[in-house]
Amino acid sequence: MENLSDVHLTDFIPSIYTTPCTLRYTQNGKPLERGIFAERNGVLIIVYNKTQNALTLVRQFRPSVYLSRIPQGDRVGTIDTGKYPASLGITLEFCAGLEDKTAPTEQIAREEILEECGYDVPLEKLEKIATFKNLTETTGARSTMYYCEVTDDMRVAQGGGVDDEIIDVVEMPVEEVLEYAQQGYVNSPMNFMFGLQWFLYHKYKRLGPV
Numbered sequence: 288m289e290n291l292s293d294v295h296l297t298d299f300i301p302s303i304y305t306t307p308c309t310l311r312y313t314q315n316g317k318p319l320e321r322g323i324f325a326e327r328n329g330v331l332i333i334v335y336n337k338t339q340n341a342l343t344l345v346r347q348f349r350p351s352v353y354l355s356r357i358p359q360g361d362r363v364g365t366i367d368t369g370k371y372p373a374s375l376g377i378t379l380e381f382c383a384g385l386e387d388k389t390a391p392t393e394q395i396a397r398e399e400i401l402e403e404c405g406y407d408v409p410l411e412k413l414e415k416i417a418t419f420k421n422l423t424e425t426t427g428a429r430s431t432m433y434y435c436e437v438t439d440d441m442r443v444a445q446g447g448g449v450d451d452e453i454i455d456v457v458e459m460p461v462e463e464v465l466e467y468a469q470q471g472y473v474n475s476p477m478n479f480m481f482g483l484q485w486f487l488y489h490k491y492k493r494l495g496p497v
């Protein structure tokens with residue numbers, strides 16, 4: 288995962304994943320315009336391994352996170368991966384996936400848990416937490432978050448993703464996740480911080496660890 292080379296920025300290449308546009312409108316008589324970066328909707332799953340009292344998380348290289356950590360002046364030409372190693376873009380996240388098929392979100396969540404984390408979970412083990420907006424200033428895409436408890440004997444595969452995905456599955460003891468989230472700089476998305484708070488309040492502190 289850390290083996291990164293030939294990194295360079297190109298002009299935007301349209302794809303099914305992101306659609307930039309500008310919305311013009313008049314509000315209270317004032318003409319306005321706002322840039323929008325439309326994204327796909329997705330699902331997120333807080334996977335709690337009861338056997339290990341651990342959260343099942345995924346580590347992966349996120350290009351947008353990597354780029355955000357490189358100053359503008361050093362983004363020209365081939366990026367110096369000696370100065371800016373892959374680790375800058377490696378995040379710790381909950382299992383997640385895009386709604387890339389017309390299946391119910393529960394079904395997509397179940398498949399992502401299997402593909403990324405290797406657990407085969409029956410649909411009824413998925414508890415829906417909420418559907419919410421990812422960001423409000425640049426994208427209106429939504430995420431649907433689930434909670435799912437697993438045990439070691441539900442693991443049927445190694446996980447790690449499919450196709451071009453390079454994903455490490457990390458079973459991290461809950462107390463260790465807490466320490467990680469209390470650092471001054473957390474290389475994880477906002478939904479990770481929210482999901483962790485939800486888990487602590489609604490499951491971990493309330494019911495106690497197994």
Ligand SMILES: Nc1ncnc2c1ncn2[C@@H]1O[C@H](COP(=O)(O)OP(=O)(O)O[C@H]2O[C@H](CO)[C@@H](O)[C@H](O)[C@H]2O)[C@@H](O)[C@H]1O
Binds near residue numbers: 429451
């Ligand atoms: N911007 C992009 N450009 C090109 N190819 C892309 C792309 N985004 C995804 N892909 C392709 O789609 C594949 C599958 O992605 P996934 O469905 O596993 O979603 P991911 O885990 O990236 O999380 C996603 O969905 C979750 C849940 O919404 C979000 O939290 C998270 O930010 C989001 O990346 C990737 O391996 C890649 O090939």
